[in-house]
Amino acid sequence: MTPLRSSAWRVVVAAALAAPLPFVAMVVACDGNGNGSGAESSAIEVSNARAQFTTTDIGAVYFDIRSTGEGDRLLGASAEIGDDTQVHEVVSEGGSSMMRLVEGGIPIDPGGRVSLEPGGYHVMVLGVADIPEPGDTFELVLEFERAGRMTITVHVQEFGAEDGDMGHGAMDDKEMDGEGTDEE
Numbered sequence: 001m002t003p004l005r006s007s008a009w010r011v012v013v014a015a016a017l018a019a020p021l022p023f024v025a026m027v028v029a030c031d032g033n034g035n036g037s038g039a040e041s042s043a044i045e046v047s048n049a050r051a052q053f054t055t056t057d058i059g060a061v062y063f064d065i066r067s068t069g070e071g072d073r074l075l076g077a078s079a080e081i082g083d084d085t086q087v088h089e090v091v092s093e094g095g096s097s098m099m100r101l102v103e104g105g106i107p108i109d110p111g112g113r114v115s116l117e118p119g120g121y122h123v124m125v126l127g128v129a130d131i132p133e134p135g136d137t138f139e140l141v142l143e144f145e146r147a148g149r150m151t152i153t154v155h156v157q158e159f160g161a162e163d164g165d166m167g168h169g170a171m172d173d174k175e176m177d178g179e180g181t182d183e184e
Contacts, residue, residue, distance in 0.1 A: 043068040044108070044147045049140065049154040053131045057082075061123040061140060061154055062116045071110035073145040079154075081138050083127025090119050105145065134158040 045066040053059035059082070065074065077085045087102040106121055108114050116122050123140070132138055136156045143149055 046152050049152050050157050051154045052157050052159045057128045059125040065114045067108045072108045073105040075105040076143045077123045078141045079125050081128050082125040086124045089121045132156040
C-alpha cells in the first residue's frame with residue numbers, strides 16, 4: 001500500500017466518503033446470467049444506491065448488497081457517464097487512511113450482506129463530462145461472479161450534504177487512476 005501523499009489527500013478521501021443520506025434506490029435479484037429472475041442459487045439484491053459528485057469529474061457510489069442464495073462476489077462496475085469506474089476500499093494503517101483498488105472482488109457470503117459506504121468499500125466513477133445534479137439518477141452496471149451483470153439505478157445526492165463540502169473538487173482523474181492507490 002502506498003500512503004496518501006499529502007494532507008490534501010486526506011481531505012480528498014474524507015470528502016469522497018462523506019456520510020450518505022438515506023435513500024432507497026432499487027432492489028434487483030438476478031440469475032447466473034444477469035436476467036433478473038431471482039434464481040435461488042445466486043440471487044442478489046442491491047438497494048440504497050446513491051452517489052455524490054465533486055465539482056470536477058469524480059463521483060463516489062455507495063449501495064447495499066444482500067445475497068439470498070449461495071453467495072457471490074462483486075467483481076467490478078461500469079457507468080456510461082464516466083470514462084472509468086473502479087471498485088475501491090479505504091484502509092487505515094499507521095494512523096493514516098489510504099484508498100486502494102479492490103483486487104479479486106468483494107465477497108458476499110451466502111445469506112450475507114455487504115455495504116459499500118463511506119470509509120470502506122465504494123465505487124469511484126472517473127472522467128465524468130456532465131456531472132449529474134442532486135436529484136438526478138444514472139445507471140451503474142455491476143458485474144457479479146455468479147449473478148452476472150446487473151444494472152441498478154443510482155440516486156445523486158448533494159455533495160457533502162451531511163458534513164459540508166470538504167474540498168474534494170481539487171482531485172483530478174490522474175490522481176485517481178492509481179497514483180496514491182495500491183494498484184499493482
